[in-house]
Amino acid sequence: MPDHRVVTIERFIVEQERLHPAATGELSNLLYDIALAAKIISGYVRRAGLVDILGSARQTNVQGEMQQKLDVLANETIKHAFEHTGRVCVMASEEEEGLIPTPAQFQPGKYVLLFDPLDGSSNIDVNVSIGTIFSIHRRLSPEGGPGTVQDLLQPGSKQVVAGYIIYGSSTIMVYTSGDGVHGFTLDPTIGEFRLLSPEIRTPACGRYYSVNESNYPRWTPGYRKAVSTLKGVDGTGPGRNCRYIGSLVADFHRNLVAGGVFLYPADTKSPQGKLRLLYECAPLAFIAEQAGGAATDGRRRILEVGPTTLHQRTPLVIGSKEDVALVERIVTETDGATA
Ligand code: FBP
Numbered sequence: 237m238p239d240h241r242v243v244t245i246e247r248f249i250v251e252q253e254r255l256h257p258a259a260t261g262e263l264s265n266l267l268y269d270i271a272l273a274a275k276i277i278s279g280y281v282r283r284a285g286l287v288d289i290l291g292s293a294r295q296t297n298v299q300g301e302m303q304q305k306l307d308v309l310a311n312e313t314i315k316h317a318f319e320h321t322g323r324v325c326v327m328a329s330e331e332e333e334g335l336i337p338t339p340a341q342f343q344p345g346k347y348v349l350l351f352d353p354l355d356g357s358s359n360i361d362v363n364v365s366i367g368t369i370f371s372i373h374r375r376l377s378p379e380g381g382p383g384t385v386q387d388l389l390q391p392g393s394k395q396v397v398a399g400y401i402i403y404g405s406s407t408i409m410v411y412t413s414g415d416g417v418h419g420f421t422l423d424p425t426i427g428e429f430r431l432l433s434p435e436i437r438t439p440a441c442g443r444y445y446s447v448n449e450s451n452y453p454r455w456t457p458g459y460r461k462a463v464s465t466l467k468g469v470d471g472t473g474p475g476r477n478c479r480y481i482g483s484l485v486a487d488f489h490r491n492l493v494a495g496g497v498f499l500y501p502a503d504t505k506s507p508q509g510k511l512r513l514l515y516e517c518a519p520l521a522f523i524a525e526q527a528g529g530a531a532t533d534g535r536r537r538i539l540e541v542g543p544t545t546l547h548q549r550t551p552l553v554i555g556s557k558e559d560v561a562l563v564e565r566i567v568t569e570t571d572g573a574t575a
Contacts, residue, residue: 242423242426242428242430243430243431244428244429244430244431245267245268245271245409245420245428245429245430245431246268246271246428248418248420248431249264249267249268250264252264252413252415255415262323262345262346262347263347263372263396263397263413265321265323266318266321266323266324266347266349266372266397267397267411267413269317269318269321269323270317270370270399270401270409270411271409271420271429272317273313273314273317273318273368274368274401274407274409274422274429275407275422275427275429276313276317277309277310277313277314277353277354277368277401277403278401278403278407278422280306280309280310280313281306281366281403281407282403284306284360285363288305289305289306289309290304290305290306290360290361291304291305291361292304292305293305293307293308295308297330297331297332299330299547301357303331303357304354304357304360304361306354306357306360306366307331307353307354307357307360308331310353310354310368311329311331311332311353311354313353314327314329314351314353314368314370315327315329315336318349319336319338319339319342320339320342321342321345322342322343322344322345323345323346323347324338324344324345324347324348324349324383325338325344325345325346325347325348325375325377325381325382325383325387326338326344326348326349326375326382326383326384326387326388327348327349327350327351328349328350328351328388328514328515328546329350329351329352329353329515330351330352330353330512330515330516330547331353333546333547334546335383335384335385335388335546337382337383338382338383344380344381344382344383345375346374346375346379347372347373347374347375347396348372348373348374348375348383348387348388348390349370349371349372350370350371350372350373350388350514350515350519351368351369351370351371351515352368352369352370352512352515352516353368354366354367354368355367355368355369355400355483355484355485355516356481356482356483356484356485356486358482359481359482359483364481364482364483364486365402365403365404365405365481365483365485365486366402366403366404366483366485366486367400367401367402367403367483367484367485367486368400368401368403368485369399369400369484369485369515369516369519369520370397370398370399370400370519371392371395371397371398371514371515371518371519371522372395372396372397372398373387373388373390373394373395373396374394374396375387376390385546388514388543388546389514389542389543389544389545389546390543391518391539391540391541391542391543392513392517392518392519392521392522392538392539392540392541393539393540395518395519395522395539396413396414397411397412397413397414398411398412398518398519398520398522398523399411399412399519399523400485400488400489400519400520400523401485402485402486402489404486406421406422407421407422408420408421408422408489409422409429410433410436410489410492410523411523412522412523412526412527414526416434416435416436416526416527417435417436417437417492417523417526417527418431418433418434418435418436419431419432419433419434419436420432420433421433433493436492436493436527437527437528438491438492438493438495438524438527438528438529438555438556438557439494439495439556440495440528440556440557440558441495441556441557441558441559442476442491442494442495442496442497442555442556442559443476443477443494443495443496444476444477444478444479444490444491444494444495444496444497445463445466445467445476445477445478445479445496445497445498445499445559446478446479446480446481446487446490446491446496446497446498446499447463447478447480447498447499447500447501448480448482448500449463449478449480451501451503451505454503454504454505455501455503456501456502456503456567456570456571457570457571458534458566458567458568458569458570458571459499459501459503459534459563459567459571461566461570462499462562462563462566462567462570463499465562465566466497466559466562466563476496476559479496484498484500484511484516484520485520488520488524488554488555491554491555491556492523492524492527492529492555495555495556496555496556496559497553497554497555497556497559497560497563498552498553498554498555499552499553499554499563500551500552501534501551501553502534502551502575506549508548508549508550508551509533509549509550509551509552510549511549511550511552512547512548512549512550513538513541513543513548513549513550514543514546514547514548516552517531517533517538517550517552517554518538518539518541518543520554521537521538521539521554522539524554524555525539528557529554529555529556529557529560530554530555530556530557530560530561531552531553531554531555531560532553532554532560532564533550533551533552533553533575534551534553534563534564534567534568534575535564535567535568535573535574535575538550538552538554551575553567
């Protein structure tokens, strides 16, 4: 007998809102907007090989990377889903250089949205899981007027909501609003996100480590030693299994659920690290900590890093608490307390 008790994301959000008597419902509506954008992008990804949306868009983004058609489509889908709602005053995307203002004909709202429209771009054309990452803050500037860069450049500790969507064997959405981490799966038979993983907790010590080891020659001695320890080749403990998909959201999600640590250290090619603080690292750090895990840049909590530019990069060590602490201890002992 199938379980008839379906908890959709809409119902779950309403129930969460009841926990906050002062809530106006605007944040709930923002989460509905994200779920809608996720369903639209999921539809594109599912049909990617069948319609002409694979391959390069023949233009580069602010990072100097060649944009994929799906990058552009996902970026436009998210902007369109939010610009008219009256809930956000300004947005920023990993794919765009400057801030994205709310069009003049729409009322600017009290929230700020930052997003990576399609994470794992290098995996789009080879049918490997990709995703969307989002982060929501309250505006700092006076209500009613346009949002500003200062509204966007807030430390991760000020996030009110953060989450990601994975377009993989199924489409899942995982988010936190500061009351734990909850996972939903898109049920194609009803077109709704269903609550299947409430209260996700990540094991304190994991069985996986995830890192692009081809960068090993460019790492500091500290990171070389830390990864050797994770592999168990320095005899200090049992080795963990290596898993690296090359899509941050997919690597992060596996480690969140099964336990493990993901690392993208700074190296001689990317001295500030590769991953973006505002669109990738801060939102996942909020989720990791809410699930009992941790996230650092090798020395500091990612959530304490104060952003100074929209496309700032940072080293990242994220996942199971004890594994992150182990890497941080080895890196600071070997390379010193300051980068
Ligand atoms: P984008 O695809 O959003 O640019 O993200 C960067 C990313 O693809 C991450 O998803 C992933 O963890 C990393 O870069 C892979 O980098 P590399 O190919 O150097 O291992």
